[in-house]
Amino acid sequence: MTLAKKSALVVGLGRSGLAAARLLLRQGASVTVTDRKSEEELGAAATALGPEVRLELGGHRARSFRDADLIVLSPGVPPLPELDEARGEILGEFELACRLLRAPMVAVTGTNGKSTTTSLIGEMLGLLGRPLFVGGNLGTPLCEAVGGPADRPEGIVVAEVSSFQLETVGRYHAHVALLLNVSPDHLDRYADQEAYARTKARVFSNQTPADFAIVREDLVELCRTAARPLRFGSSPGADARLDGGSIVLHGLRLDASGLPLVGRHNLENLAASLLAAGCMGIAAADAMEVARAFQPLPHRMERVAETRGVAYYDDSKATNVGAVARSLEGFPRPVVLIAGGRDKGGSYQPLRAAVAKVARAAVLIGEARPLIASALQGAVPVELAEDMADAVRRAAALALPGDAVVLSPACSSYDMFKNYEERGRAFRAAVEALP
Numbered sequence: 001m002t003l004a005k006k007s008a009l010v011v012g013l014g015r016s017g018l019a020a021a022r023l024l025l026r027q028g029a030s031v032t033v034t035d036r037k038s039e040e041e042l043g044a045a046a047t048a049l050g051p052e053v054r055l056e057l058g059g060h061r062a063r064s065f066r067d068a069d070l071i072v073l074s075p076g077v078p079p080l081p082e083l084d085e086a087r088g089e090i091l092g093e094f095e096l097a098c099r100l101l102r103a104p105m106v107a108v109t110g111t112n113g114k115s116t117t118t119s120l121i122g123e124m125l126g127l128l129g130r131p132l133f134v135g136g137n138l139g140t141p142l143c144e145a146v147g148g149p150a151d152r153p154e155g156i157v158v159a160e161v162s163s164f165q166l167e168t169v170g171r172y173h174a175h176v177a178l179l180l181n182v183s184p185d186h187l188d189r190y191a192d193q194e195a196y197a198r199t200k201a202r203v204f205s206n207q208t209p210a211d212f213a214i215v216r217e218d219l220v221e222l223c224r225t226a227a228r229p230l231r232f233g234s235s236p237g238a239d240a241r242l243d244g245g246s247i248v249l250h251g252l253r254l255d256a257s258g259l260p261l262v263g264r265h266n267l268e269n270l271a272a273s274l275l276a277a278g279c280m281g282i283a284a285a286d287a288m289e290v291a292r293a294f295q296p297l298p299h300r301m302e303r304v305a306e307t308r309g310v311a312y313y314d315d316s317k318a319t320n321v322g323a324v325a326r327s328l329e330g331f332p333r334p335v336v337l338i339a340g341g342r343d344k345g346g347s348y349q350p351l352r353a354a355v356a357k358v359a360r361a362a363v364l365i366g367e368a369r370p371l372i373a374s375a376l377q378g379a380v381p382v383e384l385a386e387d388m389a390d391a392v393r394r395a396a397a398l399a400l401p402g403d404a405v406v407l408s409p410a411c412s413s414y415d416m417f418k419n420y421e422e423r424g425r426a427f428r429a430a431v432e433a434l435p
Helices: 015-026 039-047 062-067 081-085 093-100 114-128 193-204 217-222 264-279 284-293 321-328 349-358 369-376 388-398 420-432
Strands: 007-011 030-035 054-057 070-073 089-092 105-109 132-136 156-160 176-179 212-216 228-233 240-243 246-249 252-255 302-307 310-314 335-340 359-365 382-384 404-407
Touching: 007 015, 007 062, 015 030, 015 070, 015 093, 039 054, 062 081, 070 093, 089 093, 105 114, 105 193, 114 132, 114 156, 114 264, 114 284, 176 193, 176 264, 193 217, 212 217, 212 264, 217 228, 228 264, 240 264, 246 264, 252 284, 264 284, 264 321, 302 420, 310 420, 321 335, 321 349, 335 349, 335 369, 335 388, 349 359, 349 369, 359 369, 359 388, 369 382, 388 404, 388 420, 404 420
Parallel strands: 007 030, 007 070, 030 054, 070 089, 105 156, 105 176, 132 156, 176 212, 212 228, 228 240, 310 404, 335 359, 335 404, 359 382
Antiparallel strands: 240 246, 246 252, 302 310
């Protein structure tokens, strides 16, 4: 892909937009960045790029879209009327990086568990001793991998990929692609669940018979690819299946008891990770040793404390109902659930079934309290809290020794917090403040 002397417009001045702009500059392009936010709203990002980059802040200019040879969209940029004016090629930050990278890619998507699975696979592949990049939607934008230590044929890129990034893929290609799960999410952006699922399935785009497609067994119909399919789940025919406290991988039984990763959803994602590691040449026993030492990422079923016989878990990243339902499935302790926040438009009925199986009670916070309370009515005792500190105090009072208090909100955080990280930190602080 030749970018020298081309006019490039980057839409969005977040972390991915900054990475795209810097990459375009290194490739010799003339770069303009546009964002609807003002310089004051953007803060440090507004001054992060040098004088070589032209900034158009506080709104978009149709002429800039018309004049650009290339338009690069940051993930999550909504449909813009200005894009109708575009004459040049339109692609996403992720696709831009894919066109320039030389390393083979392992790509991970799914509604839930992407970050943990991406990180776990990255640690497993570290056993190979090859140059390695782990990022994408997780942490470091993929554009920052271009020209880095792993950007060579003998390197490996392990990338988390969101549905927003998959919307704009074209020539993207992954040697190993994983679709972990699909449950209702982002229905404020997609026409329906089917449209969202089809977007997720683009993770298998452009694969060849030399590649591998790893998919949960109930999503096989979405896996339309020339690659070799590998299934994980619970059925006898799965290439990696859960069987009690074990994972059976191609007929080899691996003990999965006592792992730091808690819940059935994490075991399913571990099964997928073992398949991916095997595709890249890692022995199953070695990969399992990595899993035994792996610690959950912050705010993803992270154990933050245990006091008076009650364990406290921060799962603040669980921002949709499917994530919470799967987190609770197979949880090893009775649970007092803390949930709630800003409603994202889905049904809370799937949460009812999960809560009824494992929860002792639920404490609800935020704008969605009445909606969740209605869905849980009669399933478990429900209390309404005013803020996180109140919720933790109420949950601690409801929990018995041997129980777990789990913050797993099933909602976004924006009614009470800046983001899910701040929500998780508030939970930890409230736990630490308990008498």
